[in-house]
Amino acid sequence: METKDIHWSTVIKPHTSLLDIDLKELWKYRDLLFLLVKRDFVAFYKQTILGPIWFFIQPLLTTLMYFLIFGRIANLSTDGVPPILFYLAGVTCWSYISECLLKTSDTFIANASIFGKVYFPRLIIPLSIVISNFVRFGIQFSLFLMVWLYYFVNGQVQVTFAIFLLPYLVLIMALLGLGFGIIFSSLTTKYRDLRFLLAFGVQLLMFATPVVYPLSMASEKMRWFLVVNPFTSLIETFRYGFTGSGSFSWMHLGYSSLVAVILLVFGVVIFNKVEKSFMDTV
Amino acid sequence: MSELAISVENLSKLYRLGEIGTGTISHDLNRWWAKVRGKEDPFQKLGEENKRDTKGGGLVWALKDVSFDVPKGEVLGIIGKNGAGKSTLLKLLSRVTAPTTGIIKAQGRMASLLEVGTGFHPELTGRDNIFLNGAILGMTRGEISRKFDEIVSFSGVERYIDTPVKRYSSGMYVRLAFAVAAHLDTEILIIDEVLAVGDADFQKKCLGKMKDVSTNEGRTVLFVSHQMGIISQLCNTGLLMENGTVKAYGSINSIIDKYMTSNSAHGINEYIYSNNAKNKKIYFSKILTRNTNGDSSDNFRFDESISLEVDIEMEHYDSNSLISITLQDKLGYYISTDVIELSKFVLNEDTSRVSFKVEYPESLIAPNSYYFRLAIFKIDRTVYDLIENICPIRINDTGTPMSKFEGIDYGQVILNLKYST
Numbered sequence: 265m266e267t268k269d270i271h272w273s274t275v276i277k278p279h280t281s282l283l284d285i286d287l288k289e290l291w292k293y294r295d296l297l298f299l300l301v302k303r304d305f306v307a308f309y310k311q312t313i314l315g316p317i318w319f320f321i322q323p324l325l326t327t328l329m330y331f332l333i334f335g336r337i338a339n340l341s342t343d344g345v346p347p348i349l350f351y352l353a354g355v356t357c358w359s360y361i362s363e364c365l366l367k368t369s370d371t372f373i374a375n376a377s378i379f380g381k382v383y384f385p386r387l388i389i390p391l392s393i394v395i396s397n398f399v400r401f402g403i404q405f406s407l408f409l410m411v412w413l414y415y416f417v418n419g420q421v422q423v424t425f426a427i428f429l430l431p432y433l434v435l436i437m438a439l440l441g442l443g444f445g446i447i448f449s450s451l452t453t454k455y456r457d458l459r460f461l462l463a464f465g466v467q468l469l470m471f472a473t474p475v476v477y478p479l480s481m482a483s484e485k486m487r488w489f490l491v492v493n494p495f496t497s498l499i500e501t502f503r504y505g506f507t508g509s510g511s512f513s514w515m516h517l518g519y520s521s522l523v524a525v526i527l528l529v530f531g532v533v534i535f536n537k538v539e540k541s542f543m544d545t546v
Numbered sequence: 547m548s549e550l551a552i553s554v555e556n557l558s559k560l561y562r563l564g565e566i567g568t569g570t571i572s573h574d575l576n577r578w579w580a581k582v583r584g585k586e587d588p589f590q591k592l593g594e595e596n597k598r599d600t601k602g603g604g605l606v607w608a609l610k611d612v613s614f615d616v617p618k619g620e621v622l623g624i625i626g627k628n629g630a631g632k633s634t635l636l637k638l639l640s641r642v643t644a645p646t647t648g649i650i651k652a653q654g655r656m657a658s659l660l661e662v663g664t665g666f667h668p669e670l671t672g673r674d675n676i677f678l679n680g681a682i683l684g685m686t687r688g689e690i691s692r693k694f695d696e697i698v699s700f701s702g703v704e705r706y707i708d709t710p711v712k713r714y715s716s717g718m719y720v721r722l723a724f725a726v727a728a729h730l731d732t733e734i735l736i737i738d739e740v741l742a743v744g745d746a747d748f749q750k751k752c753l754g755k756m757k758d759v760s761t762n763e764g765r766t767v768l769f770v771s772h773q774m775g776i777i778s779q780l781c782n783t784g785l786l787m788e789n790g791t792v793k794a795y796g797s798i799n800s801i802i803d804k805y806m807t808s809n810s811a812h813g814i815n816e817y818i819y820s821n822n823a824k825n826k827k828i829y830f831s832k833i834l835t836r837n838t839n840g841d842s843s844d845n846f847r848f849d850e851s852i853s854l855e856v857d858i859e860m861e862h863y864d865s866n867s868l869i870s871i872t873l874q875d876k877l878g879y880y881i882s883t884d885v886i887e888l889s890k891f892v893l894n895e896d897t898s899r900v901s902f903k904v905e906y907p908e909s910l911i912a913p914n915s916y917y918f919r920l921a922i923f924k925i926d927r928t929v930y931d932l933i934e935n936i937c938p939i940r941i942n943d944t945g946t947p948m949s950k951f952e953g954i955d956y957g958q959v960i961l962n963l964k965y966s967t
Contacts, residue, residue: 276639382640
């Protein structure tokens with residue numbers, strides 16, 4: 265047949281190689297990415313009276329709660345940082361990480377009805393979730409910045425050079441959340457148990473991360489356990505940058521970055537594999 | 547041969563039946579181990595033809611070695627019984643799921659409409675949803691902006707365009723959804739029975755739009771529907787599927803004809819109520835066609851009368867009910883309709899059932915394929931039950947005056963005309 269020399273623009277095959285990720289296609293769907301982010305925001309505060317203010321209320325109330333329980337009742341140290349600022353820093357970072365992780369881990373199950381009807385690069389969905397959460401983080405970070413400015417002007421906190429690492433920290437947080445999230449999302453299509461495991465796993469993980477206590481409080485024995493947790497150095501560095509207390513180590517930060525990259529690559533590979541046929545198992 | 551738009555080679559899809567869940571980790575490991583050693587999937591060979599009514603192993607080929615080519619600009623109708631593999635084929639073509647073996651090659655942008663309004667978000671306004679839905683279907687924001695006014699005016703919901711779609715009536719909702727879909731301009735379009743939306747007026751508009759899309763703009767369209775009338779109007783070629791394989795490929799009329807006869811291959815021609823009919827107060831429980839010998843049949847001679855046996859069951863007897871019996875041609879058009887009062891027949895008190903027979907005269911209905919449509923209703927338009935396209939029958943040409951012109955459409959009835967000068 266003469267069809268041999270036609271250039272086919274779409275070829276659908278059963279098996280593709282592991283690293284067959286079509287970035288060009290992903291770029292073609294950038295408008296969808298933008299619209300999905302927009303949808304997340306509009307849908308979030310539709311029919312609420314306070315609207316976008318809810319983005320502030322959530323971290324404020326959580327911070328207040330932590331302040332009462334961990335600060336006043338449990339009397340945990342905050343390394344000399346004003347407690348409100350200390351908890352707010354932890355809450356802002358942690359809610360970004362956990363939202364990225366939890367929401368992306370639901371990608372396939374939550375979107376099964378769309379995925380079952382139309383094709384677009386599936387990776388668009390977790391990416392849109394990370395971006396929505398980034399914008400949300402931006403709003404909550406501005407709240408943190410206002411509180412921080414108050415203490416800074418009053419001379420209660422010092423800044424260190426690590427403050428300039430902020431964009432990098434945010435990026436690594438996003439990559440870690442995304443990496444973990446898409447790995448779990450790929451596995452939950454078949455083994456739903458993981459969903460339940462993950463829901464409280466993330467809750468427990470918060471206590472294995474110095475969110476409500478400083479790393480310096482941990483005993484030598486426990487320390488290695490906290491350092492193995494890739495989220496630890498991110499939150500510690502964040503605090504170190506903005507308040508001058510806490511710890512900073514290039515090695516720990518490097519470790520977190522390495523974990524993030526490995527997880528992400530691994531995640532994209534299995535995500536890519538699962539997206540081809542997950543409709544048959546979901 | 548003209549240029550190809552789509553080429554499908556040896557396409558197969560294997561499905562696992564029954565529960566898919568945590569119990570399959572050992573299977574998964576097994577398959578993985580076989581794959582690592584480069585062997586065939588140990589469970590794959592258990593697969594069998596997709597016959598829903600026979601019991602068998604845990605794996606089934608929903609599609610088996612399907613190959614066909616679609617030339618550019620072709621409007622192809624895909625028909626087949628439920629379970630023939632049409633939907634699986636569409637899913638593979640639209641990349642919702644990957645094939646087990648085989649390859650699909652396509653030239654040009656491909657979009658599929660397995661559903662209208664995919665990704666509509668109830669909280670968003672009509673305007674936002676047009677953009678979101680368009681983007682999901684593969685349009686860019688620029689393209690949607692350019693077509694925005696056209697989409698809105700086609701849908702006829704201008705006034706509500708800035709209202710969240712959750713406030714829309716269901717009709718407005720589907721009209722807006724269809725409008726977005728109808729303005730997709732990809733070179734290849736795959737459509738699954740989405741036409742059946744909206745009221746009669748809008749359906750006509752949709753049909754017109756689909757005709758424009760498929761003929762004027764020179765696009766390649768793959769179309770799946772059960773409505774033979776629409777298929778025959780829109781498509782030039784047809785693909786008949788059966789048990790996951792391609793049964794026939796050819797001009798649309800020959801394919802529809804093949805479909806109609808293959809449909810009735812099993813001889814017994816019975817309609818039995820489905821379970822959800824039980825919710826109805828009065829419903830058709832069984833309908834059967836018999837030939838003059840009293841045997842249940844779906845193949846009739848031209849000079850043979852057709853007897854239709856109807857059983858109606860009811861929760862309570864409503865003496866005001868009317869029964870309509872319609873003979874339909876294969877495109878769904880009505881040949882004849884008759885209405886009779888339920889009270890004309892006796893109710894069997896024990897079984898709360900009414901049974902009657904109706905006979906269609908011999909040597910009148912032209913050789914072709916037909917269906918029945920029955921309804922129980924009241925003059926105030928309450929409809930108790932309505933069933934369409936049931937009991938397909940075939941009247942064979944066994945010596946009509948038109949026999950020598952077989953294959954030519956000569957209408958639905960053959961009348962014994964009287965000529966004079």
